[in-house]
Structure formats: structure tokens, C-alpha cells
Amino acid sequence: MNNWVRNAVGKINADAHRSADTHLFKLPLPRLEGIDIYLKDESTHPTGSLKHRLARSLFLYALCNGKIKEDTTIIEASSGSTAVSEAYFARMIGVPFIAVVPKSTARSKIRLIEFHGGQIHFVDAAPQMHDASEKLAHKIGGYFMDQFTYAERATDWRGNNNIAESVFTQMAREPHPIPSHLVMSAGTGGTSATLGRYIRYKGYDTELTVVDPENSVFYDSFISGDRSLVSKKSSRVEGIGRPKVEHSFQPGVIDHMLQVPDAASVATMLWLEGVIGRKAGPSTGTNLWGALSVAQAMLRENRQGSIVTLLCDSGDRYLDTYYNPEWVADCIGDCTTYTNSLHATYG
Ligand SMILES: Cc1ncc(COP(=O)(O)O)c(C=O)c1O
Missing domain, CATH: 3.40.50.1100 (Rossmann fold)
Structure with a gap:
């Protein structure tokens, strides 16, 4: 390993x-x-927020599935809270993090993402987050965490x-x-x-x-x-x-x-x-x-x-x-x- x-x-x-x-x-x-x-x-x-649990689970899931390496940039589509939590874990393990967020996202969450070392990529509205994240991941060779797909399976549902x-x-x-x-x-x-x-x-x-x-x-x-x-x-x-x-x-x-x-x-x-x-x-x-x-x-x-x-x-x-x-x-x-x-x- x-x-x-x-x-x-x-x-x-x-x-x-x-x-x-x-x-x-x-x-x-x-x-x-x-x-x-x-x-x-x-x-x-x-x-x-409750997204702390999810971010921890998504990072462990991606790491244990071989998706994140030492130099992998993590990208996430988020209305803010998940990105705040993921920025925290990204910094903890030393990988760059970019949040793709709607421009309406609360300024305080933007400040928190940046506080934890994350970068911000704005889109006009929530429906554009997913495609923009995929594109960005493709362009820079990063990993799109994709909470909207993986949230349900990353958590240990039996306990x-x-x-x-x-x-x-x-x-x-x-x-x-x-x-x-x-x-x-x-x-x-x-x-x-x-x-x-x-x-x-x-x-x-x-x-x-x-x-x-x-x-x-x-x-x-x-x-x-x-x-x-x-x-x-x-x-x-x-x-x-x-x-x-x-x-x-x-x-x-x-x-x-x-x-x-x-x-x-x-x-x-x-x-x-x-x-x-x-x-x-x-x-x-x-x-x-x-x-x-x-x-x-x-x-x-x-x-x-x-x-x-x-x-x-x-x-x-x-x-x-x-x-x-x-x-x-x-x-x-x-x-x-x-x-x-x-x-x-x-x-
Ligand atoms: C503030 C807040 N409440 C509730 C939820 C819903 O949680 P879930 O994504 O597990 O459905 C979210 C998810 O983004 C959230 O940020």
C-alpha cells in the first residue's frame, strides 16, 4: 500500500x-x-455543519478506492457547507481543493472555504455546478468528489x-x-x-x-x-x-x-x-x-x-x-x- x-x-x-x-x-x-x-x-x-461527517466519509471512500494521490487536486460541487468541510480535510492531508459554488452562496461560507485553504470557482446557478466541476476536473486532471452521486454510498450505513x-x-x-x-x-x-x-x-x-x-x-x-x-x-x-x-x-x-x-x-x-x-x-x-x-x-x-x-x-x-x-x-x-x-x- x-x-x-x-x-x-x-x-x-x-x-x-x-x-x-x-x-x-x-x-x-x-x-x-x-x-x-x-x-x-x-x-x-x-x-x-452535518457535512463534516459527509466530507470525512467521501475522503475516506475516495482514498480507499485509490482515487486520491499525493498530488491530486480535489474538486467539489457544493452550495457551500460540503465545500467548507472538504477544504478542511484536503488541507489536513495536504492536497489542493477547489469548490465549484453558485454565486448566491453565503459570503461567510466562501470566507470559510478560503480560510481552510480552498479556492473558489463560481457558477451562475446551482444547476451548472455538476457540469462545471466535471469540466474543471478534466481540464486540470483533478478528482471530482461528486457528493451528489457518492454521498449515499460513502457512509457506513450499518453503524x-x-x-x-x-x-x-x-x-x-x-x-x-x-x-x-x-x-x-x-x-x-x-x-x-x-x-x-x-x-x-x-x-x-x-x-x-x-x-x-x-x-x-x-x-x-x-x-x-x-x-x-x-x-x-x-x-x-x-x-x-x-x-x-x-x-x-x-x-x-x-x-x-x-x-x-x-x-x-x-x-x-x-x-x-x-x-x-x-x-x-x-x-x-x-x-x-x-x-x-x-x-x-x-x-x-x-x-x-x-x-x-x-x-x-x-x-x-x-x-x-x-x-x-x-x-x-x-x-x-x-x-x-x-x-x-x-x-x-x-x-
Ligand atoms: C445546511 C444543510 N442542510 C441540510 C443538507 C442536506 O443533507 P444531505 O446532503 O445529506 O441530504 C445540506 C446538504 O448540503 C446542507 O448543507
Whole structure:
């Protein structure tokens, strides 16, 4: 075995070994009687999002498949978070990294990619990321990591402390230790694939609901079974929702899908800060709106239980956008109906 590859794998595994697990918050929502909602806080990874897990898995997968050598430039198509995490691992093993990102990507993420030593290659909009990355990789002889294809298979879905195993372990001492539902949004679909497979592998009585923002084709494709659907518009919830059905998206392990209005995602994200005292990103708003919708359905059916969803990244990355009322008014629209309904229902 090549010594450089052995060292690179060793460095990534040592980094994982030094890491602590991410916290599972229980939301204080007394009006949801008999139903507990939990948020797994993925913002506390060293690179600030759930994509830290994916980036680690993609690097190990590529290294162990002989795709990355000492002088390989890594290229990735990303709305930002994956690129931040991959830049961190690229620097750790000493290879150059180029992120192909839409020009709408939050400036703070661009700064973070550069902070970790990555270079930026802008494209006009999300649908162009894939082809631009392939072309760039071809031109410079680099390796296109391609999270939208490989996310679902790079992660060890049977365990190895993946996100699903971590959730079920952390739930062990709760009143309802086996969640009735896991709720997750999809960007690559990799996280939902891991959750859905793990539920089946362990035989848990847990249903997986995937939430989808406006302008994404995942929902329609799930309902119709048509994987060729495309949308001309880009998702306005950064990190999730795609204009085409990515290879990594695995509908077969999803029990339900739910469409969430973008204004509801933003209203929930802002409301959450008053509940747990910390800012989350907009995809967390989508997740939590979905979890609350599931909770309301359980209440109507007189069911008790627990629901787990993810806090995907911190709101500090979006202070100029989703936390800026003028930007929200221009780019998302009026959120007051959802804000009022959240306060009226949960306080
Ligand atoms: C902020 C954020 N939330 C959620 C997701 C969705 O995760 P996945 O790609 O595993 O579907 C992403 C993925 O890019 C993301 O960046």
C-alpha cells in the first residue's frame, strides 16, 4: 500500500477519534403533550455543519478506492457547507481543493472555504455546478468528489457511529427511546439514506419523513416515481432541495415526504432561537417545521412518542441573508402568517 495513502487515512481517522459526539437537544414545548421533539446539533462539528461527517466519509471512500494521490487536486460541487468541510480535510492531508459554488452562496461560507485553504470557482446557478466541476476536473486532471452521486454510498450505513447510530444511542434513556419519526431534509439525500437504511437494518418501528422546500423536484419524484424530473428554478433554502433527482437520493428508504413552504422554513428557523437560544440555518427551519407537522398529526391521532430531527448548521453563516429582515422580505417574502401560527400554537 502507498505510504502517503496510509498516512492520509490515518490522519482522517485520528481526527475523528479526537472528536466528541454532537448534542441531542430536547425542545421545551410543553403544549405538545406526550410528544417530545429532539434536535441533533450538527453545527458543533469542527467545520460547523452535518457535512463534516459527509466530507470525512467521501475522503475516506475516495482514498480507499485509490482515487486520491499525493498530488491530486480535489474538486467539489457544493452550495457551500460540503465545500467548507472538504477544504478542511484536503488541507489536513495536504492536497489542493477547489469548490465549484453558485454565486448566491453565503459570503461567510466562501470566507470559510478560503480560510481552510480552498479556492473558489463560481457558477451562475446551482444547476451548472455538476457540469462545471466535471469540466474543471478534466481540464486540470483533478478528482471530482461528486457528493451528489457518492454521498449515499460513502457512509457506513450499518453503524460505525454514523448519524443514525448516534441518534438511537443518545435516545436510549428518554421516555420514548425509539423515535416514532425521524425527519430530515435532502440536499444530496445522503443523510436521509443513512437514516432510512439504519432503521431497516435494526428493525426499528420508526418512520422516516423527508421534508422538501419549494422549487425542488425530490417531492414530485417521490410521489410519481419519475427520476427524470427537472426544475428550472433553484431552491431558496440553502443546502437543500435540488432541481434534478440526484443519484444519491434514495426514495426506497423514505416512508413519507412533506413539502414545506420557504416562508415556513424561515419563520421556524427564527422562532427556534427563542426556544433554544441559538441560531440555526434555514434547512433546520425546514426540518423543524416538518417535525412539528408530524407532531400535530400524532396529537390528532392521540399518539404519544418522540420525533428526532437535525440542526444542520449554525445561523451565524446566514446573518446577511436569512437573519436580515430586508433580505428575507426581498428573497423569501412575508413570513408573518407562519410566525404568528408558531407563537400561537407553541408560545
Ligand atoms: C445546511 C444543510 N442542510 C441540510 C443538507 C442536506 O443533507 P444531505 O446532503 O445529506 O441530504 C445540506 C446538504 O448540503 C446542507 O448543507
